[in-house]
Amino acid sequence: MDVSTILLLLYSITAQCHCKKISLSNFLKNITVRADNLTLYMHDVDIHNGLVSFDSVRVEADGVQYNPDKRSEHPYNSGAERVVHYPELASSIDRSIDPCRDFYSYVCKGWIKSHPIPENQFELTQTQVLKEKILREMKELMVTIPAHTTREDILMRIFYQKCVHNTLQPDNDGISMLLSKMRILRRTTSLTDWLLAMRTETIFYDLTVSVDEYNSSANILQIVPGTSMMSARIYFDPAYSHEFVATRDVLFKMLALLSSKDIFMEFFPPNLYDHVRRIESLIMVDQTVAKILEETEFNTDSITVTVAELRGMLKTVDWIRYAHALLPPQLRYSLARRPVRITKTATIQRLEEILLSIDDQTLSDYLDWKAIFHYGDFLGEDFQRLMEEFTAQVYGVKGIDRINDCVSLAMNTFYDIAGRLYLERYFNFDSVFIVKELVEDVRAAFLEMLNKNEWMDMETKERARRKANAIRDFIGYDNNIFNDTLRQVRYAHLTYTATNSYYDITMAIQEWMRESVFLKLDKTNTRGTFDTSVMEVNAFYDSNRNQVAVSAGILQSPFFNASLPRLLNYGAIGVVAGHEVTHAFDDSGASYDEFGNKNDWWDEATYKNFERRKECFDHQYGSIFVNDLNVQIDGRRTEGENIADNGGMRAAIRAASRLSERTSEHFTIAGLEGYTQMQYFFMNYAFIWCGNTRRATLLNKLANDVHAPDMYRVNVVLSNQPEFAEAFECQRGSPMFPERTCTLW
Structure with missing residues (x-):
């Protein structure tokens, strides 16, 4: 463990620490640290239910020495050759398909075949499976909230119970x-x-x-x-x-x-x-x-x-x-x-x-x-x-579970209350440190891409570097979610009891939400908060805060698995993180500076280069007719997400290369012997997008979604990466290595 890793660890602790959940021994194993006159200064310490959180920590010491055991690897670095058991991926690969023709089907055929869409669902994707898991966990939490608990918990419980009652026994009023x-x-x-x-x-x-x-x-x-x-x-x-x-x-x-x-x-x-x-x-x-x-x-x-x-x-x-x-x-x-x-x-x-x-x-x-x-x-x-x-x-969907709709409504309405309960019951806080390091690696890779960029003038490039360096990231959650005082203030004006009807409660919540929005009018915004549900199977970029947030809900398999080699995680959550960082420089994010202000910080000639390159993606995606639907992807509407997908993949590839240069990590996946490390990387990326979608649902997405369909988020993105063609030895002119490709970042 080198000095930079120790500094990263301390930086992570500064950002967020819940000491009941984090096992620092995992990170400090076989490391001896000696120091004289060690003093810790912690600001705004909060203790709740055995969890300790604080806004910042300063460490002062004299004569610091550390002695890592050279035989010890990073806790998630497997060292020499290792056999990894990843049956979900291994059983999904269909070797009868040419990966240079349709990589999505090559990776996902087995998963799709073994995951038919239930009649009560619109689609079944990796993301949807994870959402269903979180719904089940939250349903269990909703029904086990004790009768005597905080006022805010009771508000959520009453709302959920009234919704369920209205679903099962509508009062017809x-x-x-x-x-x-x-x-x-x-x-x-x-x-x-x-x-x-x-x-x-x-x-x-x-x-x-x-x-x-x-x-x-x-x-x-x-x-x-x-x-x-x-x-x-x-x-x-x-x-x-x-x-x-x-x-x-x-x-x-x-x-x-x-x-x-x-x-x-x-x-x-x-x-x-x-x-x-x-x-x-x-x-x-x-x-x-x-x-x-x-x-x-x-x-x-x-x-x-x-x-x-x-x-x-x-x-x-x-x-x-x-x-x-x-x-x-x-x-x-x-x-x-x-x-x-x-x-x-x-x-x-x-x-x-x-x-x-x-x-x-x-x-x-x-x-x-x-x-x-x-x-x-x-x-x-x-x-x-x-x-x-x-x-x-x-x-073609029948028998939708309306109780799950009530769980979702309660989760979304009381996202901070539900989020705290979810974190305390289900979240592995250790993952924060691992993902924090990964995100920093991806950011560093993106900065390298900026430095080697040949179509930007030096002044604009320097401004872009400042913006990339200024991006604030939140991994899993914001510490404020554990702040009882903030929660009490937030819900102080929301009042109802179990004697109120479901309609009256819903209207009270809508009025409270609207009032909460208008109360922000004279308040000052800070970049130090992450005000999004931690249960989302998603990550976000906020251009007004120049902020990336990776929700706790997505920090689990298949997007992230701490027991797998890091390279596989770089191919999954690493690309997701790169996607969000790239949003800072997509068709919309590029209009905002490092402080989140709309500001024309581009040199005119450089911006014309930017526009020409992003138009390449518009034409590339817009020329695609989806499957047998005879409907085209809207290249303009999906432009921002397509830029982010491609830029995120390029950053993750570079970060994975940096990882390989500084570690000896090498592995083989049982059942998938004979593949290279980068082939595994690309496989895991495709695997997170495996899914079955009904025809009508896909049509609806093409009309309304700002993302391209999942199949094209794999095939088009990878067809733009020369590293993919090299890894799978695809010939120029093949579907996965076309004559014309697009690159922005």
């Missing part, structure tokens, strides 16, 4: 609540009145609070575009006609059901003409919105005005009155003069034009649909059955 709300809405005389009556609903665009992209330490009011019910592809692409037809069908059935419940025929008379008009109104408006959102998807312009000036630009809403109602009392001062940023200005202006041009009847019908969808989850078992029939008709 939603219809009466909807009709009651419709009476109120009918008395509104303006769109502002309607919005205030519905509170948590929005029309076309929304008023919210987000990070000021030009000053990331502050927050600002923003107007952001909303979403459409269906994407433009469903309306205009014949490949999606089945979903369009099924949607019209279920809308007719919903109106028929509402008519049968509206016994006084106040709003939903059993009139076919009325039903047809309502559905045509919804489709006409939603189709127009979807078309605008697609046509302006890549518009990034914004302007800043005051709330008072907003009324002159977006005339359909009384913004001062609306903002006054939404903002907490302490933030209503100088409201008319408060700045508000209109994001995606061209999109917002076109959406406003729709609102101004819609006739009163069409707008009334559309607003009625918004109210119906608002109460959708509470309209009783007949409506639940309708949605189940729709899901079966469109996706």
